[in-house]
Amino acid sequence: MTQDLYRLIYLSRNTIPGSNENIHQEIEQILAVSRQRNAASQITGALMFNRECFAQVLEGAHDDIQATFERIQCDPRHADVVVLDFKPVEARRFSHWSMGYIGYDTLASKEFTQIQQATGFDAKQFSGERIYDLLHAHLYAAEKAGSGLGKIA
Amino acid sequence: MTIVCDINTAMDFSAIDSSYGLALVDQAGKILSANPAFLNLFALPPDVQNKTFSDLTGTMNPAATDFLQQTLAGRHEKAIKQTTIIDHKTLSVHVIELDQAQRLIMVESSPSSPLPLPEINHPAHTPHNAAMVNRTMLSECIANWKPDEPGTASLAMIMIGLDRFKRINETLGHDAGDQLLKFAAQRLLRIVRSDDVVAHFSDDRFAVLQINQNQPVAATTMAERISELLKRPFLVNGQQANISASVGLAILHHNTESTGDLIKHAELALHDAKQNARGSYRLYEQSLQKNASERHELEIGLRRALFLREFTLFYQPQARMQDKKIIGFEALIRWEKPGAGIISPLRFIPLAEDMGKIHEIGQWVLQTACRDAAAWPEDIMIAVNVSPVQFESNSLKQIVQAALTASGLAPQRLELEITEGLLIKNITNALEQLREIQAMGVSIAMDDFGTGYSSLNYLSSFPFSKIKIDQSFVHRMHTDKSRTLIKAVIALGSALGIKTLAEGVETEEQFDYLARNGCEEIQGYLLSKPVPAEQIRALIS
Ligand SMILES: Cc1cc2nc3c(=O)[nH]c(=O)nc-3n(C[C@H](O)[C@H](O)[C@H](O)COP(=O)(O)O)c2cc1C
Numbered sequence: 001m002t003q004d005l006y007r008l009i010y011l012s013r014n015t016i017p018g019s020n021e022n023i024h025q026e027i028e029q030i031l032a033v034s035r036q037r038n039a040a041s042q043i044t045g046a047l048m049f050n051r052e053c054f055a056q057v058l059e060g061a062h063d064d065i066q067a068t069f070e071r072i073q074c075d076p077r078h079a080d081v082v083v084l085d086f087k088p089v090e091a092r093r094f095s096h097w098s099m100g101y102i103g104y105d106t107l108a109s110k111e112f113t114q115i116q117q118a119t120g121f122d123a124k125q126f127s128g129e130r131i132y133d134l135l136h137a138h139l140y141a142a143e144k145a146g147s148g149l150g151k152i153a
Numbered sequence: 154m155t156i157v158c159d160i161n162t163a164m165d166f167s168a169i170d171s172s173y174g175l176a177l178v179d180q181a182g183k184i185l186s187a188n189p190a191f192l193n194l195f196a197l198p199p200d201v202q203n204k205t206f207s208d209l210t211g212t213m214n215p216a217a218t219d220f221l222q223q224t225l226a227g228r229h230e231k232a233i234k235q236t237t238i239i240d241h242k243t244l245s246v247h248v249i250e251l252d253q254a255q256r257l258i259m260v261e262s263s264p265s266s267p268l269p270l271p272e273i274n275h276p277a278h279t280p281h282n283a284a285m286v287n288r289t290m291l292s293e294c295i296a297n298w299k300p301d302e303p304g305t306a307s308l309a310m311i312m313i314g315l316d317r318f319k320r321i322n323e324t325l326g327h328d329a330g331d332q333l334l335k336f337a338a339q340r341l342l343r344i345v346r347s348d349d350v351v352a353h354f355s356d357d358r359f360a361v362l363q364i365n366q367n368q369p370v371a372a373t374t375m376a377e378r379i380s381e382l383l384k385r386p387f388l389v390n391g392q393q394a395n396i397s398a399s400v401g402l403a404i405l406h407h408n409t410e411s412t413g414d415l416i417k418h419a420e421l422a423l424h425d426a427k428q429n430a431r432g433s434y435r436l437y438e439q440s441l442q443k444n445a446s447e448r449h450e451l452e453i454g455l456r457r458a459l460f461l462r463e464f465t466l467f468y469q470p471q472a473r474m475q476d477k478k479i480i481g482f483e484a485l486i487r488w489e490k491p492g493a494g495i496i497s498p499l500r501f502i503p504l505a506e507d508m509g510k511i512h513e514i515g516q517w518v519l520q521t522a523c524r525d526a527a528a529w530p531e532d533i534m535i536a537v538n539v540s541p542v543q544f545e546s547n548s549l550k551q552i553v554q555a556a557l558t559a560s561g562l563a564p565q566r567l568e569l570e571i572t573e574g575l576l577i578k579n580i581t582n583a584l585e586q587l588r589e590i591q592a593m594g595v596s597i598a599m600d601d602f603g604t605g606y607s608s609l610n611y612l613s614s615f616p617f618s619k620i621k622i623d624q625s626f627v628h629r630m631h632t633d634k635s636r637t638l639i640k641a642v643i644a645l646g647s648a649l650g651i652k653t654l655a656e657g658v659e660t661e662e663q664f665d666y667l668a669r670n671g672c673e674e675i676q677g678y679l680l681s682k683p684v685p686a687e688q689i690r691a692l693i694s
Contacts, residue, residue: 006391066388070336073385074343083386083393 085128108138174260481534564594624657
């Protein structure tokens with residue numbers, strides 16, 4: 001089972017201090033490391049950020065997700081990690097991206113915020129599928145529109 | 154440091170009297186010459202010339218050979234410096250490439266090692282510099298510790314206990330449990346400082362030793378960080394697993410004066426943290442030692458109490474509401490500990506449960522109560538409390554059967570009182586055992602109702618013969634909340650066809666209120682306090 005394809009969706013609270021600029025720098029750094037390391041262990045996925053929170057999807061072999069997630073878990077740049085979903089899947093849906101990114105002033109991020117407000121910030125009421133679909137739809141839309149995903153919005 | 158050494162002429166190092174260890178090696182790692190200090194530092198014999206370090210494997214500390222070989226093996230531009238700890242000495246080794254053929258090794262030893270860590274010999278190889286040591290090594294580190302400077306001298310022991318780890322083993326399997334331990338260890342190694350010592354202390358316990366840091370700040374900050382970090386979910390075997398960690402701290406000169414007490418005190422603090430609030434941390438203080446000593450005393454006493462016949466049973470009557478006629482008794486255990494007087498069951502029963510002693514005590518209570526009751530009139534019932542722990546051995550049914558057989562008591566006269574706690578843990582198994590016991594003709598009452606989770610599900614999950622309303626509600630009957638709850642339980646009982654009994658009834662006023670609201674039975678000082686077996690005849694006649 002350890003080589004089976006799995007998908008992880010989690011939410012966490014941003015704890016990066018300081019100005020927007022500082023936050024941007026940190027996220028740039030997270031993305032750079034993620035893209036490099038995820039590519040090396042054949043992990044694909046997407047990260048969404050809305051100032052308050054991160055939402056991330058990771059796809060890959062069970063053990064690779066495990067190892068990556070353990071690194072992410074020890075990262076002091078976020079806290080209150082809630083796993084929404086961790087399960088085997090048939091196929092990847094983010095195979096284009098070692099780590100796609102949706103920044104805070106995008107439409108998707110605003111929707112993310114709206115969902116959060118609607119659920120009263122109660123992570124337990126969050127549906128993993130909803131986050132997943134949101135990320136997926138918006139990454140594809142952005143790709144079609146030709147906007148640079150590598151850039152921080 | 155400046156060492157003048159003309160390599161072309163002074164090939165013989167044996168005369169260089171320096172505190173630095175000096176050795177000249179050739180390309181292949183063969184020792185060309187070494188000074189006395191070098192031989193001393195590595196405990197080498199004088200005749201090392203023309204030998205490589207691997208030739209010397211048998212004579213040297215293997216950690217030292219490994220280290221030197223690794224240091225020499227690397228291709229270095231000009232000079233490198235490596236540090237290691239061997240035989241509790243911190244060694245800084247400089248390797249200087251003199252030319253194509255020769256390299257100079259200089260070794261500097263600092264007398265007091267800030268980190269006498271036997272495991273770490275290749276600090277450059279692990280990204281976080283820390284490795285997991287075992288319990289013995291942890292004790293050695295503490296024993297070998299010497300204060301750096303008197304002012305900053307401190308040691309802090311952070312003892313980490315994973316909460317609910319046994320449950321992970323039970324529900325997700327031992328394989329998942331092992332994985333989770335591995336990840337927990339890795340998380341700790343990631344966040345500690347490189348000079349912290351991290352130990353796998355026992356099954357579900359880890360320990361972090363902080364050396365010469367600013368205390369108590371460093372330890373409390375770390376404790377918070379650790380409990381936060383271990384609360385975060387783990388992914389094991391395709392599933393999400395959540396645990397938490399409780400932390401006990403003992404810091405030198407903060408209630409702990411001797412390094413020898415650090416581990417013990419940290420364990421006591423951990424024990425207290427676990428008891429009070431899982432996922433929290435606690436700094437050792439003297440009262441914990443006192444509590445632990447008392448507990449220890451009690452434990453010793455409890456181990457021999459049965460044998461020495463220090464337990465007795467008292468019986469408290471239960472009566473019908475309408476005419477106050479006594480219809481049964483509840484058996485209550487009493488422990489008179491020589492020299493200490495009467496010990497409340499509230500204190501010793503949880504301890505007996507922890508120790509596993511509750512099985513024997515429970516068996517004795519059942520046997521004694523059945524035997525006593527067999528001598529009473531046939532229409533008088535006997536109620537006996539059973540602890541959830543007694544269900545864990547899966548032999549309660551046999552124990553009940555044996556008590557009935559030995560005493561000759563009719564099963565219909567025996568009632569077991571259980572608490573909601575039993576149904577919370579492993580409801581399927583508990584219900585199965587209850588059904589088997591009930592099938593023998595014994596009835597089952599729900600005790601202390603209202604104090605725990607009070608789920609209606611529990612009441613409807615089994616045909617209980619009785620609901621006992623906890624005495625705390627009866628005592629607080631003047632409050633709206635208690636009155637509402639009492640009324641609700643009585644109504645619930647009548648809806649489900651279960652009798653209700655109110656405990657702790659002391660006044661006529663309470664009695665009247667309960668009677669008005671349809672409660673069927675009472676127990677309490679208004680009727681009688683618990684009495685020894687000899688006084689029962691007088692009470693019923
Ligand atoms: C919200 C968030 C998401 C991250 N996602 C990834 C990721 O997908 N892959 C990854 O390798 N690192 C990710 N990181 C960075 C890791 O936490 C960590 O810093 C990085 O993997 C380097 O780990 P190391 O320093 O232990 O080698 C993420 C960090 C944060 C805060």
